[in-house]
Amino acid sequence: MQFRYVLIALSGLAALTGAYFLGRGQSPVAPAAAMPIAAARGPQAGASVVAIDPVRITASLPARDVPLKRIFNELRSRADAGDVAAATRLYQDLRTCAGFDNLEWFLTRAADETLADKIDGTSAQALERYRVQLEAVESHKQAIQKTRSLCEGLERGMLDSQLSSLQKAAQLGEEHARACYLSSGPGYDARGLMRHPEWIQEYRNGVKPLMDAGMAAGDWKVVDILRRSYEPGADGMLAGALGPDAVQYYRYLKLYRLGAQHGRAADMDRKLALAAARIRPEQRADADRWAQETFQNQFGSSNSTESTAPGWDPCSFAGPQA
Known part of the structure; x- marks a missing residue:
């Protein structure tokens, strides 16, 4: 071998x-x-x-x-x-x-x-x-x-x-x-x-x-899972349970963008532009407000998505937590 x-x-x-x-x-x-x-x-x-x-x-x-x-x-x-x-x-x-x-x-x-x-x-x-x-x-x-x-x-x-x-x-x-x-x-x-x-x-x-x-x-893992599950054409158990929703997808994507590391910002912005084109302007404005308020109130002290690096596996456990 x-x-x-x-x-x-x-x-x-x-x-x-x-x-x-x-x-x-x-x-x-x-x-x-x-x-x-x-x-x-x-x-x-x-x-x-x-x-x-x-x-x-x-x-x-x-x-x-x-x-x-x-x-x-x-x-x-x-x-x-x-x-x-x-x-x-x-x-x-x-x-x-x-x-x-x-x-x-x-x-x-x-x-x-x-x-x-x-x-x-x-x-x-x-x-x-x-x-x-x-x-x-x-x-x-x-x-x-x-x-x-x-x-x-x-x-x-x-x-x-x-x-x-x-x-x-x-x-x-x-x-x-x-x-x-x-x-x-x-x-x-x-x-x-x-x-x-x-x-x-x-x-x-x-x-x-x-x-x-x-x-x-303030769990970024949940935000990432939700934004992927609401994404158009998403597959998987949670996507099936939630059903497609362009507004919810934009909401969680916007929230995720607010906490994204610098190196991922450009990619997030491209995705946001595409997502924004699928919803009405008033829906976008409401989602922007929700994302900003949620970020400040629930994620302000943990404003980094490093726990959800590209390719991370939610079921790949890192071992026991201290």
Whole structure:
């Protein structure tokens, strides 16, 4: 196997196990603006409020080497009670475990092909490259084993709760989960969606509170997701749930432009000119006022869209949040 393919494979493992090794025990705190939603038990349960114990929310999480099967019920119960740290730990670990079998198979194949490679014993450069490959494969064996221990014995029903765990963390205000759930919805677990088509309606009913919470929190990820979802010809779950709206597209594009980094301003201005041509002048003026007021009131202290660099993936989690 070529050297670069081994490194790509091992980079994938690093992303998979990042949550395991980079401190899953940290306890993120939900933004204050999201706390009303944190009290909801589901997307249709706005009137169903649970008591949130601040001590329980900040309580330490189980140790990182505890198998998920042993703490699954505890994490889920704490998440249901409003513990954003537990909800975050649960959805991240479930994501790790759901993808582990596939990545382990790929890495095993990469290791086998590396060992089977014929090496030019006369080339110092080839020998050094092969040594680096072998060390990389060996160094990740322990990572594979620890992740296997994390995921060992998980029942199908636990793995099938990926989407609901992501949704719960999103409702509690965890920004990465919110961005992922808004953008992907039930497509986050496409296999599960085939068995649970009702997830689509739940998603339709639940996106508006999450959109509102993201805006109240000054979350540029939500602004970017919304402006892309309202864009003419947009595809995806959220675009389907919201439907086309040229005025809303202009609104969120204008807001995004107000926070855009200098290097992206010209591109944003071109898009704004095209969007403005599709709406009436009075609609544009109203949208401009809304964007300016929203920017000042909700985004003034976070006026940079650097968290949404071109090509960013809402469901590519950076690991646990401090």
